[in-house]
Amino acid sequence: MILTACGTADTPSTPAPGASGALTPIKLQLQWFYQAQFAGYIAAVDQGFYKEQGLDVELLEGGVDIVPQTVLATGKADYAIAWVPKALASREEGVGITDVGQIFARSGTYQVAWKDSGITKAADLKGKKVGNWGFGNEFELFAGMTKAGLDPSKDVTLVQQQFDMQALLKKEIDAAQAMSYNEYAQLLEAKNPATGQLYTPDDFAIIDWKTEGSSMLQDAVWANTEKLSDPNYQAQTVKFLTATIKGWAYCRDNAEKCRDLVVAKGSKLGKSHQLWQMNEVNKLVWPAAGTGIGVIDEAAWKQTVEISQTAKNQTGDTILKAAPEGLAYTNDYINQAIEQAKAAGVDVTGSAFQPATVTLTEGGA
DSSP states (O other), X not given: OOOOTTSSSSSOOOOOTTTTSSOEEEEEEOSSSSSGGGHHHHHHHHTTHHHHTTEEEEEEOOOTTOOHXXXXXXTSOSEEEEOHHHHHHHHHTTOOEEEEEBOOOSOOEEEEEEGGGOOOSGGGGTTSEEEEOOTTTTHHHHHHHHHTTOOTTTTSEEEXXXXXXXXXXXXXXXXXXXXXXXXXXXXXXSBOTTTSSBOOGGGEEEEEHHHHTXXXXXXXXXXXXXXXXXXXXXXXXXXXXXXXXXXXXXXXXXXXXXXXXXXXXXXXXXXXXXXXXXXXXXHHHSSOOTTOTBOOOHHHHHHHHHHHHHOOOTTSOOSOSSOOOSOSBOSHHHHHXXXXXXXXXXXXXXXXXXXXXXXXXXXXX
């Protein structure tokens, strides 16, 4: 049996990116449908940043039934975007993936209630109907309740929530899960039937898991762990991350242009909604502390792992049974990419970034 550079006879060695002068085809599996959550990757394709690195990147749209880390591990994609706790749960089940770029440095998950509900913190959820999407999106909610001393199996009524805010708007539930960049905006795009005007932030109360101390790392670039033993795949990963950094820096500095790129890509969400989303997503990326965008912060990683081992769901189970083993993450490739991006004149920290004020319209049009 002849082993490849990856260490198995079944996994072919990755061609050196751009070695023959031709572009190396790359597939990136996104976590969800096209929206500004993925604007940096969309921009890197549109602006030719990947092609500059010798890569021809195809974006694979996500969806409810698509598990990005599984797509990656089965060889149907070269890289994938996934939340860290979801990916770590897959790793514990044997999926060989490594976090090589922590693009979102901060969590964007909220639990939102009506202002007059009296719900302002996790402990206030006791005795309430609490919506969540499931599919691994609920981990921070369970972590917040665990930290507040609540038992999800008996202290709250859990309700399977659709990927919209209708259940909260109709007051069928007391608190709804929302991303700062998506579902929360849907509330502010809805009309208050009592006034005929759009709802405002004053109408709602937000539980921000960052404030509660139960936030977890979210969107990261994951690579195939086994293939990372291949020098060509290593080089390819650095090139991919270098172009990705350029894409996110472009969207930081050109939010409206990136909004338009996302809309043109086929997003079902409107222009004002996507501009809101672009602005809010930029807040999760920029400013990038330390050496720059994508570097995995050890303290944030440790918090995510500890919460994954201690937070209990409605059946009393935790996300992880033990701390992750092996190469769960590495900063080796993102640090090289940062240096290459800096050499090309890219601002990799965005220390001067200031979010804009976005005006939403009804329905996010």
